[in-house]
Amino acid sequence: MAGNRAVVYKGAGRVAVESIAYPDLVLHDGPGVNPLNVGRKCEHGVILKVVSTNICGSDQHMVRGRTTAPEGLVLGHEITGEVIEVGRDVEFIKQGDLVSVPFNIACGRCRSCKEGDTHICLNVNPDRPGSAYGYVDMGGWVGGQSEYVMVPYADFQLLKFPDKDQALEKILDLTMLSDIFPTGYHGAVSAGVTTGSTVYVAGAGPVGLAAAHSAQLLGASVVIVGDLNPVRLEQARSFGCETVNLSEHDDLGEMIEQILGVPEVDCAIDCVGFEAHGHGKQHTEAPATVLNSIMEITRAGGRLGIPGLYVTGDPGAKDEDAKVGSLRIRIGLGWAKAHHFVTGQTPVMHYHRQLMNAILSGRAQIAKAVNATVVDLSDAPVGYSDFDKGVARKFVLDPHGLVRKAHPGSVYVKS
Structure with missing residues (x-):
């Protein structure tokens, strides 16, 4: 079985890249996992090989110690990846698909989701409406600043890119669809x-x-x-x-x-x-x-x-x-x-398809606007530190080197 490295919160001002469990289609106990979510089966989910995952200002709030996030929390809610395993209840998403993951986790079945309010799903967080990967008080879903991650409710949530080669050419823009672009929009x-x-x-x-x-x-x-x-x-x-x-x-x-x-x-x-x-x-x-x-x-x-x-x-x-x-x-x-x-949270699914089309057509230039900059997963602590100092960059973590291969000119040169 493959290993799995991830960015882990280690206390105020500190993150580290550590080995964590390879994901399966169950939400296991761990730092920040709500006890009522422990053991939750997710045959409606998939396992992703993470192609890109971004450092967010919301992550920085936790890393600065400005929330009640527990040490050991695996960070990361901005995820783009390739599907490498599908649960038995997944019908439409297929192995090999390249997809964007909305940062808000949504079941597609509750009243909120059926009314399009996927940012306040009623079934994924026992504490309150709404959830997200790798975030404090959001149910405990494991974050995606990692090599591999489990994503539930795949058929409902995931945005499949129509052409993988084209998507990799535009990956610095498309990686922003999981959060930052829909949030700004x-x-x-x-x-x-x-x-x-x-x-x-x-x-x-x-x-x-x-x-x-x-x-x-x-x-x-x-x-x-x-x-x-x-x-x-x-x-x-x-x-x-x-x-x-x-x-x-x-x-x-x-x-x-x-x-x-x-x-x-x-x-x-x-x-x-x-x-x-x-x-x-x-x-x-x-x-x-x-x-x-x-x-x-x-x-x-x-x-x-x-x-x-x-x-x-x-x-x-x-x-x-x-x-x-x-x-x-x-x-x-x-x-x-x-x-x-x-x-409130942004209902990403309300916007991400049309914003994808704006990117693929060349109308939207979001990577240029936010100065998307690629770093290896191992260098995530450097990215967090420099972002906290106020650099004008949006750091894109590249766990498997796929982004750097497609966009070698966007790699971060550490100071």
Whole structure:
């Protein structure tokens, strides 16, 4: 039987690549696995040889020690792979298929799934609606930053690429379909972006860059990206965004007015989440900053897309309220301006097929927008460390060397 290496959380600030069990079609006990999920049989699932798996900002929250994630948790919810084994109940997905895996695990059978709300499936997480691979309090499904991984409910969830050779040519774009591209796109759609919209995106990390590119695809006339990191802002400018450096000025409305002539936008997207900082030269962590600032600069009647992650347990928060997800949000301002808010996980399956088609046609250039950069699975700790330092890259882990073979010019040169 083949071995299986994986990226494992080792405590605040630390990950390691370790040998773990080769997967089978059962959810076994382990770090973070809900006791009610132990022994769960998954003959509706498949085993994947992981072709690519990405480091996500949501993973970084755990690795920084800002969640209740247990040591030993196998990380990774952005997965693209080749099917090498199918369960007896799988009818349509076949061995050899190259597929994208939505990060939210969904059964396809509950009320939420039948209504298209695959991000809040009722049957995969005993604690609450919704689940994901390799993530804290999400049921304990083993993460995919590994060589091999088990994926349940294969016929319902998996997006099969129509041509394997073409898919490998486009793999740096297609690997973003498991999370980041649909998440950014969902943020833009939720914010009501359409032809001619003016859009503000808070955060120039990979999700923010994906949201900015998505806003362009949806027809925005101007996309403004705000961040504290000048390197990431430079990446946003590389594909046509306007930018504001929030470390140099604390009046966001004034900076927007310098670009648009008015201190407001039609639509705003929060791609930062609960580790947000305030604005200005002396900025410190202030988790409600982004939510309050986008209410201030979004026009009356506008919409706010909030794909940025907010949690119910943050042991590293500055105050007791924030430790349980309670923030000082100016809800009265949002009410007075009749804002529309959309929060929560992204229902990936609602978007991934059409975004795949946009990639395959050449319309979407998501790998370029987020600066997709390939590293070997063994170098995952370097990727986590450099990502945490604020590099303007989206790290793509390559467990079997297939991505590097197809795209040798995208390999990361370690500093």
